[in-house]
Amino acid sequence: MTAPRPKVLISAYACRPTGGSEPGAGWAWAKAAARDHDVWLLTRGKFAPEIAEELAVRPVPGLTLVPLELPKWLLKLRRRHADVYWYYPLWQRLAGRTAERLHQQHGFDVVHHLTFAVDWMPAGVVRRSTAKVIWGPVGGSTAVPLPMAHWLGPRGLAGELVRRAWTGVARRVVGRHLAQTADLVVAQNNDVAEQFAPHARELVVQPNVAIRRFASASGPYEPYGGPGEKTALFVGRLIPWKGLLLAISALARPEAAHWELRVIGDGPDWRRAERHAEQLGVRDRVEFVGQLPREEVLAALLRADALLAPSLREAAGWAVTEALASGCPVVCVDRGGPSVIVGPGEGVAVPWRGDVVGELARGLASLTGRIHPVDRWGPDRLPALLATWYNNSTRVPQ
Secondary structure, three states: OOOOOOEEEEEEOOOOOOOOHHHHHHHHHHHHHOOOOEEEEEEEHHHHHHHHHHHHHOOOOOEEEEEEOOOHHHHHHHOOOOOOOOHHHHHHHHHHHHHHHHHHHHOOOEEEEEEOOEOOOOOOOOOOOOOEEEEEEEEOOOOOOHHHHHHHHHHHHHHHHHHHHHHHHHHHHHHHHHHHHOOEEEEOOHHHHHHHOOOOOOEEEOOOOOOOOOHHHHOOOOOOOOOOOEEEEEEOOOOHHHOHHHHHHHHOOHHHOOEEEEEEOOOOOHHHHHHHHHHHOOHHHEEEEEOOOHHHHHHHHOOOOEEEEOOOOOOOOHHHHHHHHHOOOEEEEOOOOHHHHOOOOOEEEEOOOOOHHHHHHHHHHHOOOOOOOOOOOOHHHHHHHHHHHHHOOOOOOO
16 A cells, blocks of 8 residues: 655745745745645745646646735835835745644645745744644845955945844744744855754754756857957956955966956946956956846856856856856855855865955956856756655754
């Protein structure tokens, strides 16, 4: 007689089949969980039509969609104001009550908070329960090292200090409570693990990225430059902590004299970065192409010689993972998620202490060519991983 499949409730505030990063993670992980478990997916009502369309084309047996939205008058108010500070907590509160009601009806074996993956914000389903409770993967603990704060500029520094103060208090009040309540804490990176290790019953490190190797990554390589010229990409929002000025500074070092930089993205740091390139005399080797559709970004990764990703507090690193899946080596700073994602022979994670700019330039110079496309962070790893968390670990009695 076949044993019944374990019942799992997944809370994913952001979840959509065609979404990137956070919403994409919610869908990839929920779909993977449904391979070996009966899954109730609790998510925003606005994502329900898209998920229903996806399930109509590609059914996922064992996945039950539970759309959840706050009253319509709150939705109208939300359109006028940022919702991260008030709508999200209210939704989480409603999710917690909904989870309790569903648990009474179905008797879940596991309750899993999946997204948002932020370690200082509330998670309504992480509460004492007869089910095993999992929190994460979560990130947020990574901060810009104060010795590197001058790279942020005055506005960026002010924003970082406010963020440190606000999230630090919230992390101590909210995050620690969640870590103490959950039976398993899943940290996106080593910074989060260090933050919550003293408070967690059980803790593992696992980024939320879910990017499979691109089929076209094994095709013919068509580089940007001519013989002897190499091209690095910078992909992301042009905001201070993403480290664009660090990347441009690296180009001015002798070790990177034969490199050019294509900057893909948009944001408030664009003009500051242009001025910095002009001051360093490398403006002719830095091209700002603006924000591009994801398909064009992936096509660029298939032609580039490296992804230069000197972010100072990235929680995970989806662009880094997409680069590796494309066969593009990565040069990053040893902070947050990228340093976990980039493995031996896949690029360089340079230390943030000391001459960071010089290390980034030497990292570029050390690359010997494109790499074999990386499969390690694809969604295919998730079912076995979740089965281990869900089935093979006994929960700690409350």
